[in-house]
Amino acid sequence: MCGIVTAVASQDVVPVLIEGLRKLEYRGYDSAGLAVLNGGLRRVRSTGRVAELAEAAAEVHAPVGIAHTRWATHGAPSERNAHPHVSGGLAVVHNGIIENFESIRARLSAAGYVFESETDTEAIAHLIQSKLREAGSLFEAVRLATAELTGAYAIGVLHETEPECAVVARRGSPLLLGIGEHGVYAASDTAALLQVTRNIVYLEDGDIAELTREDVRITDSAGQPVERATHVSSLSADAVELGIYRHYMQKEIFEQPQALANTLEIIGGGGLPIPQLFGADGPAVLGGVRQVLILACGTSYHSGLVARYWLESIAGIPCTVEIASEYRYRSSVPDPATLVIAISQSGETADTLAALKHATLLGMTRTLAICNVPESAIVREAALRFITRAGPEIGVASTKAFTTQLAALAVLTLTLARMSGHIAEDVEARHLAGLRHLPVAVQKVLELEPQIEQWAQRFAMKHHALFLGRGRHWPIAMEGALKLKEISYIHAEAYAAGELKHGPLALVDEDMPVIAVAPADELLEKLKSNLQEVRARGGELYVFADAGSEIPETDGVHILHMPEHYGMLSPVLHVIPLQLLSYHAALVKGTDVDKPRNLAKSVTVE
Template sequence: MCGIVAYIGDRDAYPILIKGLKRLEYRGYDSAGVALLDGNDLRVYRKKGKVSDLEAHTEGKSKEGKIGIGHTRWATHGAPTDANAHPHTSGDGRLAIIHNGIIENYASLKKELISKGHSFESETDTEVLGHFIEEIRKSNQCSLEEAVRIALKRVVGAYVIVIASKDDPGTLIAARKGSPLVIGVGRDEHFLASDATPIVEYTKKVIYVNDHEIAIIRKDELVLKNLTNEEQTPYIHTLDVELEAIEKGGYDHFMIKEIHEQPNTIRDCLRGRLDVEAGRITLGGIREYAANLNNTDRIVFVACGTSWHAGLVAEYVFEELCRVPVEVEYASEFRYRNPVIREGDVIFAVSQSGETADTLVAIEGAKEKGAIIFGICNVVGSSIPRASHEGVYTHAGPEIGVASTKAFTAQLTVLTLIALKSAHERGTIDDKRFRELLAELYRIPEKVKQALDMDEHIRKIAGKYKDAHSFLFLGRRYGFPVALEGALKLKEISYIHAEGYPAAEMKHGHIALVDENLPSVFIATRDSSYEKIVSNIQEIKARGGKVIAVVSEGDDVIPQMADDVIEVPETDELLMPMVSVIPLQLLSYHIGTMKGYNVDQPRNLAKSVTVE
């Protein structure tokens, strides 16, 4: 889980690499480094810490070079240190390599190389790979391109690598398997990166490298080959991302910017898909396999983290509207527990980045057993959409903050559209209910905006509870997945222990934790379980607990019991998660900033989890 950037052309590489690394720092930020190639002079600078620490480290040093590779790291092998930072060099110092992913058989390769006289400066699998390529090149007297090809046939694991060589100072070599790589195509120049954010200001033309492909890149030429040395035809895509979308736009953090973008991102999800007047939903990404979805008797959602919570909400929505059994699986468990998959089962793979390694491997296994895969992703051209039979992009725009916010509500929007369309075509809801929900879904962006208007009120509540050591988040029915997501956000951003539960479940053990120092956050909007949630709040208050309640506008019951109340506009309970999650995102943000943490880059986390 690292960020990769590289450049080859006629510009100075260093400024492009540094700017690119800053844009990719959300993918990994415990160390950073660059390698610059100027003729056959190869200079490598590495530093533990942020990209700014690398900049300070290179101050006053030579930064010449029209070719360069750069890297921000999220540690997998070895602690965050200068020695473990990328780029790494080969034993003879003639190659520099950067890598995203994990080489699973690095230990056996390392043992083999040590027996041949190699020694290592770091604890990383990446340095081992660099030495391995060097050893193959020397022992086979072959080109670097051929050495890379031979090496990757023996490598087990996931990777994107980019290599610069003193012996071929006009060429970069890159390869991928299971981790993302985008190549920007300019005029006599090429840009490489883990995603499009470092590229968009230079060119809108990009190539998405496929698994098992090697790219041989010169400033005026790009050749793609597979591991059997067959040349591939690259397909050039045009980016629709604007530079403004990856800047903070006057906000203090990307996280708060992305929280406040949600009325627009939900509208973007609905645009061109929802026609309230005609009573129609159009989903261009689900056509060929629509009948499979409408006729299946089993749906499985496979996801991780926040996307798993979106899947839980979707479970309630699909079962209620479509009357079909639904399961929600952690991708990391699903892929290992030999699940029962039948031909015709429908699996939704939900991922913001489209590169989540566990989810990708899980759906590949399910495809082999005859399942139909629908990808629900935000990043165009990412791996999961390409591995799926069909799917729908959420169009939330780049999400830079590591803790997902707008991607969650965008996923809920898209999944609700799919469920509504399928239910209508199945005949499991009548036309009147269908049209009511379409109209209410159309109003959700405005209701999210009203929820965001509570920002200052929520900030004051955050000030009261920022020093708590633990939180409970409680909800029923559609409020339960929202409680899980609220607890996750608080953990990610403030490092406060928090747990989410079904509100009724607290009586089976968790209520033992309740005292005057434990805040309980209730998702307590007016719905079919409202009276039950009122009883649960009374149970907490009877034991001296503090209660923060997210309630429907105009509620005159819960405010008499709760210590603090956050009102949100009333909506159909099936759609309420898109509204009720907003206060929880804001609460987490404000507690995190009040505690002085970097909420965009929380410790130990990375945005795109491309390792298993």
């Protein structure tokens, strides 16, 4: 959530700040602002898009600046709540949530500081200002102030008395540095800095850094100097450009064959190289696993639900899937032989990271991160990691991150099945061949787009929709409903189809389109009976069916035939048309596909 860009350079940084914010728009925001130092402190804020901020700051030029996109937590979206917040000649931008801001605010108000906003961030600005006299430098004032903060933060700070530097700090919220030819930069995401450098330094929790034009100084929270390695990002500026596509979501849907190929490249033409897949400690951590606990949120949670079917049916290992935001707030029974899997696209999802840490504190140290960002917090926290190699995902509604998570979980399932002796060699070989063929199979499904687009025209103006699935395709129905809600704002719910008669059937009539996932599997005949229940109540059906499903197309029953039945991996194929359906429904409705209202891409607050 939110986005920070900070720059100290030998040239005007305002274009860098604005372009950086544009690259962070996908994270979700409702206001934007910047502050610069050039003969004094100047601030510009806007409650519109970054384009409006750029227009308002057209005459602003400076070699030092901070910028921010805000997703409202404390206080409504408004200019007075927009960042940067100031205190005298000091300005602060902040991502995260300060849990003890009310006590800090009360103390500083009593000392004479005047608060103009409803935000927790303004308390940080006044707190740092209050430390300046005793600290003697902005860097030390930030260190003293952050020691009093409880909660998550990534901050960028300027002060007009030190016009050639900026200070940044982080705890629990992502922040990285960029070392460029003309200056030093900081941002919430690598994408914001590719315009100036690919040399990236990832800050650790508690780090504080002072940025000058030619150097950076980093200490831990105690003020002790620390060294952080410089990494050359494999991303290119082109990777986060739209190219021929109308929206990032469309681009990312059609990138799925290549994303899957990249993710599965490591299995090659042979078997499962466990150390290469999960790290050198893979055999030791995965050996003797008695059960699996998956922690995730949103779309990643749905990938975990699919994996539960795979792990129990193929590997013979019990699996529990928990919503990460709920897991650590209930009493549970830990087992050291449990493999705890944290799934996150960004690797910075606050709820998932906290749940992973909680599980570790309970003594479950066999941990695995499935993530798209190699240097993220969740990856660093886990004992093992599987990097999905989906590439940057900009659209808020996750697509290629989901399918590559499924691919990773399929590989994990086969790995655990082999290690436990629960799978025959010929069965494993058949599943591996299916994985290698997966990019080609997905490409064939994408060719169904014209028919899906026609369907979208037919029900985009509906206010509600019901998604049905059975077995391992029930989570795919859940994912389809989530996609439709996220970007078209059509209210959608998903049910295991057998549950229809236990309540949801009361909702079905001619105004409630029902979308069904109907693979030719062992539950197909049961699903057909459930679909008859819908037709008997006048419901209109849209069915994504395998070629062998033998569901006739009649009045009120629309069938889209998938190119092939794909067995275990069928959920990967069946989610593709649901993504396309949501995308085209959103186009018909004219919503902001890549930046849906009220949502953020990287949820870094609890």
